[in-house]
Amino acid sequence: MRNEILGNYLIGLREGLEATLVVSILVAFLVKSGRRERLGQVWAGVGVAVALSVGFGALLTFVATDLMSPAGHELFDAIASVVAVTFVTWMIFWMRRTARKLSGALRAKLTDAIGLGGFAVVGMAFLAVAREGLETALLFYANAQGATTSPGPLLGISFGLASSVGLGWLLYASAVRINLAKFFTWTGLLLILVAAGILKYSIHDFQEAGVLPGGDTYAFDLSAVFDPGSWYAALLKGMLNITPTPSVLETIAWVGYAVPVLLFFLLPGRKSAAPAPTPAATPAEVPAAV
Numbered sequence: 003m004r005n006e007i008l009g010n011y012l013i014g015l016r017e018g019l020e021a022t023l024v025v026s027i028l029v030a031f032l033v034k035s036g037r038r039e040r041l042g043q044v045w046a047g048v049g050v051a052v053a054l055s056v057g058f059g060a061l062l063t064f065v066a067t068d069l070m071s072p073a074g075h076e077l078f079d080a081i082a083s084v085v086a087v088t089f090v091t092w093m094i095f096w097m098r099r100t101a102r103k104l105s106g107a108l109r110a111k112l113t114d115a116i117g118l119g120g121f122a123v124v125g126m127a128f129l130a131v132a133r134e135g136l137e138t139a140l141l142f143y144a145n146a147q148g149a150t151t152s153p154g155p156l157l158g159i160s161f162g163l164a165s166s167v168g169l170g171w172l173l174y175a176s177a178v179r180i181n182l183a184k185f186f187t188w189t190g191l192l193l194i195l196v197a198a199g200i201l202k203y204s205i206h207d208f209q210e211a212g213v214l215p216g217g218d219t220y221a222f223d224l225s226a227v228f229d230p231g232s233w234y235a236a237l238l239k240g241m242l243n244i245t246p247t248p249s250v251l252e253t254i255a256w257v258g259y260a261v262p263v264l265l266f267f268l269l270p271g272r273k274s275a276a277p278a279p280t281p282a283a284t285p286a287e288v289p290a291a292v
Contacts, residue, residue, distance in 0.1 A: 007161070008158065009145060009158065010142060010155045011158040012196065014159035014162020016166075016186070017134055018134075018138065021134035024104075024108065025130075027109065040116060046127070047126065047128035047131070048131050050132075058139045058140070062082060076208075076211040079204070083200050083203055089141070094194065095267070112126055147207070191267065195242050202253075203243050220247045220248065223247050
C-alpha cells in the first residue's frame, strides 16, 4: 500500500500545487490592487470547481462499479486511462509553453471579469481551477485502477493535495522559497512515467475486455529474479506499473509513450526575445513553470 500511496501522492502534489498557485495569483492580485471585496467571489468560484472535481471523480467510480458489467468495467477503465494520459500529456506541455505568461494572463482575465460583475469573477475563478481539478480526478481514477489495496490511492492523493495547499500557503506568505521551474520539471518527468504506467494498464484492460489480443503473450518473464513481494517490485508496480510478466502490447505501449515523450519534454524550449524589466514578483505571483 505504501508505494500505491507514493504514486498518487505525486499526482495530488503536482496537480494540487498548480491549482493552488493559480488561486494564489488571483488572491494576491486582488489584495495588492485594493479589491478585497472580490475575494469572496473568487473563493466561491474555487469552491464550485472543487465540488465539481470531487463529483466528477465520484461519478466515474459510480458508473464503473454500479452501472457496468465486469467486461464493461474493464473497457470503461481502459478508455478512461487513455483519456487521462492524453489530458495530462497535453497539460504538461501546455504549462511548459505558457508558464511564463500565466500570471499576467490570469491577472488580465480577472481584471476583465471584475469589469463585468460578480458572476463573471466567480466564473473566471471557477474556470481557472476546474481544469486542474477535473484533470486530477481523471488522473487519480485512472492511476488507482491497478491498486491492490483500496485505501492506498485515496490516502496518497489526500496527502498530496494537503501538502500542495500547505506549500502554496507558505509560498504566498513568503515563508518559503523554492525553484518552481525545477520543481515542476522534475515532477513533470515523474508524471510522464506515471502516465506511461497508466497507458500500459489501459492496454491490459483492453486485453481483459477482449478488445485487443495477446494478453497471454508475454514480452519477457522476470519472475525468477523479480520477486513480487519485494519492496522494489511494489515500488515499480505502484509508481510505474512495471510488472515481471507484461504482454508484448503492454511493453510496446509503455516504451512507445515514455521514450519519445520524455525526449520531447527534455528538449530545450525555443528562446524568445528578452522582455522589458519588470518589478520582481512575489512568490504568490510566480507561475507554475515547467
